[in-house]
Amino acid sequence: MYRCLGNIHVHSSHSDGHATIDQIARAASRAGLSFVVVTDHNTLKGLPEEGFRHGVLVLVGSEINDKKNHYLALGLHRPVPADDRHPQKVIDAVNAQGGLGFIAHPFEKGSRLVHNYLRFPWDHWDVTGFTGIEVWNWCSQWRDNAQTLPLALWYAYLDPAGPITGPDPQAMETFDRLTRSRPLTAIAGSDAHAWPIRRGPVRRTIFPYEYQFRTANNCLLLEQPLSPDFAAAKNQVLDALRRGRSFIINNLLGDAPGFSFTAQSGNTEYHSGDAAPLPAALRITSPPCRRLHHRLIQNGRLLAAFSSPPASFPLHTPGPLRLEIYKNKKPWLFTNPIYLRPAGDR
Numbered sequence: 001m002y003r004c005l006g007n008i009h010v011h012s013s014h015s016d017g018h019a020t021i022d023q024i025a026r027a028a029s030r031a032g033l034s035f036v037v038v039t040d041h042n043t044l045k046g047l048p049e050e051g052f053r054h055g056v057l058v059l060v061g062s063e064i065n066d067k068k069n070h071y072l073a074l075g076l077h078r079p080v081p082a083d084d085r086h087p088q089k090v091i092d093a094v095n096a097q098g099g100l101g102f103i104a105h106p107f108e109k110g111s112r113l114v115h116n117y118l119r120f121p122w123d124h125w126d127v128t129g130f131t132g133i134e135v136w137n138w139c140s141q142w143r144d145n146a147q148t149l150p151l152a153l154w155y156a157y158l159d160p161a162g163p164i165t166g167p168d169p170q171a172m173e174t175f176d177r178l179t180r181s182r183p184l185t186a187i188a189g190s191d192a193h194a195w196p197i198r199r200g201p202v203r204r205t206i207f208p209y210e211y212q213f214r215t216a217n218n219c220l221l222l223e224q225p226l227s228p229d230f231a232a233a234k235n236q237v238l239d240a241l242r243r244g245r246s247f248i249i250n251n252l253l254g255d256a257p258g259f260s261f262t263a264q265s266g267n268t269e270y271h272s273g274d275a276a277p278l279p280a281a282l283r284i285t286s287p288p289c290r291r292l293h294h295r296l297i298q299n300g301r302l303l304a305a306f307s308s309p310p311a312s313f314p315l316h317t318p319g320p321l322r323l324e325i326y327k328n329k330k331p332w333l334f335t336n337p338i339y340l341r342p343a344g345d346r
């Protein structure tokens, strides 16, 4: 498998972000990313700017809806009208174009510091046909956990990742529940805007793009190296996201060279997003580091926890199986599930 690291859910000056798409691509290049997905609010104005820029694959989607039920849509050709009250219509319109989409920051809480708890939650869980859930939104989490001005200033100047605790527990619980019935893809979103704050003596850009691109990223697992041809590369990225062939990584805690999470069944090796027949053996390769804590989650429950993974872990129970790794007790790596199926079940 070939790894392809990128950042999803980025706003440019086509909506309320503070850089052009080209400047965003340059920041992504400096941060070492292979792809970046720009999702401006209710517009596809950036679509003609898709392509390879500064060596980075730039894809343009859209974050659809206004006051609630934000949906991150990718692979669109035409704008999809917002419909806050009927998100199923939005999902269906995206699918009708052959696109894919993610429920964004579904459980954000807001802060009294920002427009008195202004928030954009998802409130329609009877929807179908979406590709996955943004289980970790960096900006939402930062704001949710910085509830007083002294705390927000402390974090902004001295401890930028202080409010960051990992994927949202409610979003993860929902993801675990829903993946028992059908595969979904968990992604992290930065929601990067590079907001300039100008209040009294405070002059600060809340998270420049390049900083944000070194935080929670999505590492795709590709069967071939990312193609230099734009159309082919776009297909590779969208296909991996659609299949859940990815893991979330918090790059503030470093890269994870050599990391792998596979299930061996018969002579076949299965990866995140795959359905694997039982019985199978789980193989985890983690970077050598003494301060890791692995949590294996199946059907939403803790199956096992260990500091260094066993050479092989026998699997007998059907259901989605995923791995979380914490480094120095901080959230580092979160895989998409492998879906274990009884032998003979397709």
Ligand SMILES: [Zn+2]
Binding pocket: 063, 070, 104, 105, 120
């Ligand atoms: Zn949003």
Ligand SMILES: [Zn+2]
Binding pocket: 009, 011, 063, 191
């Ligand atoms: Zn957004």
